[in-house]
Amino acid sequence: MVECEINGESKSVEADGATPLLWILRDELGLKGTKFGCGAGLCGACTVHVDGVAVRSCITPLISVSGKKVTTIEGIDNSGEHPLQRHWINSRVPQCGYCQSGMIMAAAALLGSVKSPSEAQVREEITNLCRCGTYNRIVEAVQAAAKDMSVE
Amino acid sequence: MRISRRRLLSGSAIIATGTRFAIILPVFGSRDATAISSNEAVDLLSWVEIKPDNSAVIRIPQTDIGQGINTTLAQIIAEEMDLDWARVSTKAYDPRVNAERQNPYIWTTTLGSSSAHYLYEPVRLAAATIKKKLISAAALQLKVAPEHLHADQGHVVHAKTGRRIPFSKVAASAAELQLSEQLPVEYKPVAQRRLIGSSVPALELKAMTAGEKRFGIDVDVPGMRFAAISQSPVYGAKLLKVEMEGIRKLSGNPSVVRVSGKTIGFNSPVPEGEDPDLWAAEVRCDDAIAVVADTWWQAKTVLEGLDITWSSSKHRALSSEKMFVEFAQRVNSVLPKSGGQGNFERAMSRADQKLSALYSYPYVEAAPLEPMNCTALVDDNGVQLWTNSQFPDDAWRIAFETTGVDPNDVTLHLMAAGGGFGRRLHNDIVYQAIQIASQHRGIPIKLLATREESMKHSYYSPLTVAKFDAAVGSDGTVDGWRCRVASSFAPDQSYGATRLPFVVPNTHFEYERHMSVPVPFGWVRGVGFAQHLWMNFSFLDEIRLAIGADAIGFFRAHLDPSRIPEDVDEYDLAVDRALRTRRVLDYCVEKGGWSNEKPPGVGRGICASDSDYYPGFGSSTKAAMVDIVLDKKRSLTVNRVFIAIDAGTVINPDIVKAQLEGGVAFALSTALYSEISVKNGSVEQSNFHDYPVLRMKKMPRVEVAMIPSDSTPLGVGEDAVPITIAALVNAIVDAGGPRIRRLPISREIRLEDS
Numbered sequence: 089m090v091e092c093e094i095n096g097e098s099k100s101v102e103a104d105g106a107t108p109l110l111w112i113l114r115d116e117l118g119l120k121g122t123k124f125g126c127g128a129g130l131c132g133a134c135t136v137h138v139d140g141v142a143v144r145s146c147i148t149p150l151i152s153v154s155g156k157k158v159t160t161i162e163g164i165d166n167s168g169e170h171p172l173q174r175h176w177i178n179s180r181v182p183q184c185g186y187c188q189s190g191m192i193m194a195a196a197a198l199l200g201s202v203k204s205p206s207e208a209q210v211r212e213e214i215t216n217l218c219r220c221g222t223y224n225r226i227v228e229a230v231q232a233a234a235k236d237m238s239v240e
Numbered sequence: 241m242r243i244s245r246r247r248l249l250s251g252s253a254i255i256a257t258g259t260r261f262a263i264i265l266p267v268f269g270s271r272d273a274t275a276i277s278s279n280e281a282v283d284l285l286s287w288v289e290i291k292p293d294n295s296a297v298i299r300i301p302q303t304d305i306g307q308g309i310n311t312t313l314a315q316i317i318a319e320e321m322d323l324d325w326a327r328v329s330t331k332a333y334d335p336r337v338n339a340e341r342q343n344p345y346i347w348t349t350t351l352g353s354s355s356a357h358y359l360y361e362p363v364r365l366a367a368a369t370i371k372k373k374l375i376s377a378a379a380l381q382l383k384v385a386p387e388h389l390h391a392d393q394g395h396v397v398h399a400k401t402g403r404r405i406p407f408s409k410v411a412a413s414a415a416e417l418q419l420s421e422q423l424p425v426e427y428k429p430v431a432q433r434r435l436i437g438s439s440v441p442a443l444e445l446k447a448m449t450a451g452e453k454r455f456g457i458d459v460d461v462p463g464m465r466f467a468a469i470s471q472s473p474v475y476g477a478k479l480l481k482v483e484m485e486g487i488r489k490l491s492g493n494p495s496v497v498r499v500s501g502k503t504i505g506f507n508s509p510v511p512e513g514e515d516p517d518l519w520a521a522e523v524r525c526d527d528a529i530a531v532v533a534d535t536w537w538q539a540k541t542v543l544e545g546l547d548i549t550w551s552s553s554k555h556r557a558l559s560s561e562k563m564f565v566e567f568a569q570r571v572n573s574v575l576p577k578s579g580g581q582g583n584f585e586r587a588m589s590r591a592d593q594k595l596s597a598l599y600s601y602p603y604v605e606a607a608p609l610e611p612m613n614c615t616a617l618v619d620d621n622g623v624q625l626w627t628n629s630q631f632p633d634d635a636w637r638i639a640f641e642t643t644g645v646d647p648n649d650v651t652l653h654l655m656a657a658g659g660g661f662g663r664r665l666h667n668d669i670v671y672q673a674i675q676i677a678s679q680h681r682g683i684p685i686k687l688l689a690t691r692e693e694s695m696k697h698s699y700y701s702p703l704t705v706a707k708f709d710a711a712v713g714s715d716g717t718v719d720g721w722r723c724r725v726a727s728s729f730a731p732d733q734s735y736g737a738t739r740l741p742f743v744v745p746n747t748h749f750e751y752e753r754h755m756s757v758p759v760p761f762g763w764v765r766g767v768g769f770a771q772h773l774w775m776n777f778s779f780l781d782e783i784r785l786a787i788g789a790d791a792i793g794f795f796r797a798h799l800d801p802s803r804i805p806e807d808v809d810e811y812d813l814a815v816d817r818a819l820r821t822r823r824v825l826d827y828c829v830e831k832g833g834w835s836n837e838k839p840p841g842v843g844r845g846i847c848a849s850d851s852d853y854y855p856g857f858g859s860s861t862k863a864a865m866v867d868i869v870l871d872k873k874r875s876l877t878v879n880r881v882f883i884a885i886d887a888g889t890v891i892n893p894d895i896v897k898a899q900l901e902g903g904v905a906f907a908l909s910t911a912l913y914s915e916i917s918v919k920n921g922s923v924e925q926s927n928f929h930d931y932p933v934l935r936m937k938k939m940p941r942v943e944v945a946m947i948p949s950d951s952t953p954l955g956v957g958e959d960a961v962p963i964t965i966a967a968l969v970n971a972i973v974d975a976g977g978p979r980i981r982r983l984p985i986s987r988e989i990r991l992e993d994s
């Protein structure tokens with residue numbers, strides 16, 4: 089049994105502590121916004137925050153988040169109107185949409201540490217994969233959201 | 241075998257039958273009988289449901305793989321019906337309903353970037369017919385002449401009195417109306433369009449930013465259990481034995497299932513009476529072992545610990561490197577299939593200059609980000625399938641043929657896909673899921689393949705080697721062109737080599753496919769053009785540099801229709817093609833700023849082509865201009881890709897632009913990194929560390945210019961791929977880099993990190 093906080097709610101999860109967090113989120117807790125792309129920490133589709141830091145949940149054992157705060161795409165903003173989400177819509181970022189939860193979580197973590205990243209920084213720091221090729225729109229949306237957030 | 245020129249050019253044989261997939265327009269007039277009305281919603285011509293609250297649900301007979309098809313088809317229908325866009329939603333079609341009602345959806349395979357092209361006219365006709373029915377029904381109700389009514393925002397309006405009747409109030413009687421004798425219907429004039437040509441946001445945009453869009457992998461059925469699968473590690477090896485001892489004691493209540501391999505069908509529809517080889521490749525899979533457990537992680541863990549004995553296989557020494565060497569030898573001599581036009585030998589005998597080069601393309605995997613999956617339930621009621629197949633009609637067939645269940649008892653729930661790129665045209669995962677579910681009757685089974693399994697047991701564009709010979713005439717143009725191609729197992733894809741997008745009067749093509757190679761063929765975004773266009777264009781560029789000609793002048797000279805021999809097949813289409821290509825090339829040169837000064841170290845390349853597999857296929861004509869930098873350490877950066885395109889009527893410009901941006905990214909992944917290699921009978925790559933795809937850091941600026949047009953929409957989904965690769969390899973030479981003759985480029989040039 090592992091106790092942690094997920095999207096602001098405390099949970100006790102009955103599962104083998106070695107199970108990657110990704111599968112707990114998706115299959116035990118029904119939080120299907122977090123995606124599986126590679127299972128090896130290579131693509132970032134499974135990105136969530138643990139205590140505010142972006143982690144790849146497919147290689148994060150459940151036990152390692154014991155007592156910590158996990159945030160998924162479902163919990164990033166109660167209204168669904170996080171500046172990143174708004175600008176993702178403005179810039180019409182998603183194509184298939186599959187990588188986008190992970191992209192938004194990676195971007196949110198980046199903006200948590202760098203208030204207004206340069207284009208080069210965004211490109212360097214977000215290493216998630218998008219097979220549909222939405223990268224340039226992601227850069228645009230991240231920078232626009234950063235601007236909004238520094239005003240707010 | 242000597243095949244006819246018509247056949248080799250792949251054109252005419254397909255043209256003659258291509259219309260079989262095309263619609264029979266009057267079908268709408270006679271489908272009225274199938275309209276179903278209920279208190280819930282009224283179904284109109286199978287395409288649109290009007291709900292009591294006057295919202296509309298539009299049926300989409302294509303798989304959503306990220307190409308925006310839900311939005312674009314809905315735009316067309318909402319436009320012609322004058323629906324209120326804010327009250328439009330979509331729902332996937334059902335293959336069983338399509339079969340029952342004799343194909344009202346016309347074209348249901350998500351293939352060849354063809355949806356807008358094939359469906360535009362029929363969908364408009366359906367929508368305009370529905371509108372006409374609604375207006376006629378309202379006319380009867382209001383006792384006025386239909387001419388005095390028009391539609392607006394989901395209402396029938398009587399202009400004189402200002403009365404507005406919601407569609408929902410007349411839908412039921414409209415569904416009953418027999419309208420066939422009142423056809424033809426009228427279409428909305430271009431000038432009055434509000435939706436077609438407008439960049440309305442994709443319908444699922446908000447859901448996609450909130451993690452709420454549901455893909456195949458997200459299916460949740462009460463009582464569902466999970467399966468993981470592992471196919472034979474070596475092509476052709478059979479499953480001999482699994483050690484079952486102790487499995488029951490592992491967590492997750494695991495059970496082990498044998499899944500037998502076989503050829504399960506084709507990877508695209510084959511028109512009746514046609515030679516399948518021209519249209520499709522067989523979809524084969526090997527024996528596999530699956531584990532079913534309470535959770536997927538448990539199933540995967542148990543599977544990885546299994547002690548499995550596989551038979552030996554005759555393919556155990558199979559090696560793609562050896563194949564490459566063998567193919568490279570084969571293309572030095574005469575190959576069995578041939579075709580062409582004019583007289584290549586004569587062109588050679590009078591040539592001013594002769595050139596020759598060897599090019600090759602590796603196995604490439606589509607690698608959509610969502611790994612392969614399918615959920616199936618087999619019980620006393622029949623079969624239910626949840627899949628994001630790009631070929632759902634065939635997934636439905638596989639379900640009833642594999643289980644022996646009545647087709648009417650098979651229901652397919654078509655899900656969205658996290659990318660497709662052709663991979664999901666192969667229904668191997670559907671067949672496997674059904675076999676597993678058949679052995680667990682009454683329990684829904686979600687089969688999910690790992691990335692490793694998805695990559696190692698995929699369907700690849702085929703390893704190909706091409707040998708080029710050219711004769712340059714005294715006027716400085718190419719007079720003769722020969723291309724010999726040897727490839728791995730593939731359908732008759734000769735168009736890739738033979739559909740030169742430029743004019744050469746004397747051509748000779750020969751090819752040979754090694755059909756006994758067990759590596760399965762797959763459609764991969766851009767297909768034959770992605771493989772061959774860059775070779776053709778790069779070799780043309782080699783010739784240009786050898787004679788010292790200016791790029792644009794040289795390419796334009798090879799788009800001069802007066803050089804097309806008058807006795808070629810489909811002469812008029814050939815002339816039209818050259819003129820279209822030249823126009824798009826010119827547009828790209830002008831809008832992309834070809835002649836603008838290049839900063840030092842920048843290399844620039846250009847390529848224009850269509851992707852017409854045969855004359856009149858219906859792809860767009862497009863050109864790419866690529867700027868790169870090759871620094872002193874020979875490290876490559878792609879700075880900018882400019883795309884000019886004639887895509888016919890553009891339904892949603894922003895979605896077209898997004899598709900082209902995505903095509904550029906796919907092209908760069910392919911050109912820079914993609915290579916699947918086979919050693920000892922197995923695919924060597926397993927995940928994104930050894931099969932890299934482009935990252936954000938390497939994505940260039942992409943600009944798009946669309947040539948205004950109101951002709952039928954043409955394909956765009958795959959179209960940036962071939963031209964971008966071709967322009968890129970020429971840009972590398974322009975920057976002082978090597979001539980790339982074998983992809984991927986990472987073989988020759990440093991790419992820093994990938």
Ligand code: FES
Nearest residue numbers: 125126129132146
């Ligand atoms: S699924 Fe976790 S990084 Fe790819």
Ligand code: FES
Nearest residue numbers: 184185187218220
């Ligand atoms: S939008 Fe499809 S993978 Fe990124």
